[in-house]
Amino acid sequence: MTWSEQAAAAVARYEGGEARDLDQRQLTQLGNAAWAAGLCLLMDGRPEESAAWLRRAAERYRESWNGAPPDSWGRPIAAMKALLLAGDDASDAAQWALDAGAAQAESPIGRYAATLALLVLHRDVEARVLAETLVGRNDFPRDIADAVWMIAGLDRMEYAVALENILGDFEQRKDFLEDVAVADTVLVLQVLAAARDMAVDLPPSKMLP
Numbered sequence: 001m002t003w004s005e006q007a008a009a010a011v012a013r014y015e016g017g018e019a020r021d022l023d024q025r026q027l028t029q030l031g032n033a034a035w036a037a038g039l040c041l042l043m044d045g046r047p048e049e050s051a052a053w054l055r056r057a058a059e060r061y062r063e064s065w066n067g068a069p070p071d072s073w074g075r076p077i078a079a080m081k082a083l084l085l086a087g088d089d090a091s092d093a094a095q096w097a098l099d100a101g102a103a104q105a106e107s108p109i110g111r112y113a114a115t116l117a118l119l120v121l122h123r124d125v126e127a128r129v130l131a132e133t134l135v136g137r138n139d140f141p142r143d144i145a146d147a148v149w150m151i152a153g154l155d156r157m158e159y160a161v162a163l164e165n166i167l168g169d170f171e172q173r174k175d176f177l178e179d180v181a182v183a184d185t186v187l188v189l190q191v192l193a194a195a196r197d198m199a200v201d202l203p204p205s206k207m208l209p
Contacts, residue, residue: 007040010178011053024067028075031060035082036178042085043182043209051086058082058093065100073102073113080116081184084191094120103130108140115148119192128152143169147189151198160200163189170207183207 001009014033020026038054041047058079065075076097083090094117102114103126111130118127131152134145143165150159163186170183186208193199202208 003040003044006180007037007044007046010034010037010040010180014056024064027060027064028068031057031064031075031078032178034060035078036180038082038085039180039182039184045209047087051088054082054086055088058086062093062096065096071105071107071110073097073105073107073110076100076102077109077113077116080113080120081188084120084188085184090120094118108134108137112140112144112148115152116192119148119151122195124152124154124196141166141169144185148192151189151192151196154196154198156193156198156200159193159198163193163200164202167202167205167207171205181207 010033014030014037017026017030017033022030034053034057038050038052038057041050041053061075061079061082065072068075076093079093080090080097083093097113097117098121102110102117105111105114111133115127115131115134118124118130128149131145131149134140135149136142137145143162147159147162147166150156150162166189167183167186170181170186173181176182183205186202190199
């Protein structure tokens with residue numbers, strides 16, 4: 001399917017699910033469908049429509065937090081990512097992650113949520129300290145840990161190396177959320193890097209706009 005067709009299919013999934021009585025799991029599914037629509041529209045060169053769907057995704061992820069299982073850190077992460085890609089201020093989503101205790105989480109995904117939140121809030125010294133707890137682990141993607149650590153430390157050269165590795169990993173993947181083959185993590189990291197004049201040029205990729 002084309003990006004436009006994929007976007008239309010994601011919108012249809014969203015609208016089909018919206019009519020139900022929604023629990024936290026179904027709200028997450030709606031968030032995923034809205035996220036997929038937003039990414040596909042971004043890839044299709046329709047940024048305003050993309051932003052509207054990404055904002056909707058962030059809203060659904062936030063609503064899904066009530067009643068969610070413990071350590072559902074993917075939800076604030078997804079909300080922050082959606083808002084960043086929409087070009088919006090993600091500070092409220094970042095504060096939500098921190099208020100929920102992400103920085104004190106035992107799991108690396110929780111501390112990753114907190115690291116992203118601290119970067120969104122430009123609390124880079126704290127982000128650097130927390131990101132360092134992710135570096136070199138076997139249970140967290142090494143290059144993503146390196147990338148956020150380098151953004152917090154303003155190390156553009158090493159950030160570029162990590163980012164190219166992340167893009168390469170995406171290009172080797174077979175499975176994607178909602179089957180949308182977009183290197184969304186690369187795009188989000190570039191937004192955070194750009195806020196620090198650290199964004200780098202990447203080789204052309206079918207997984208980037």
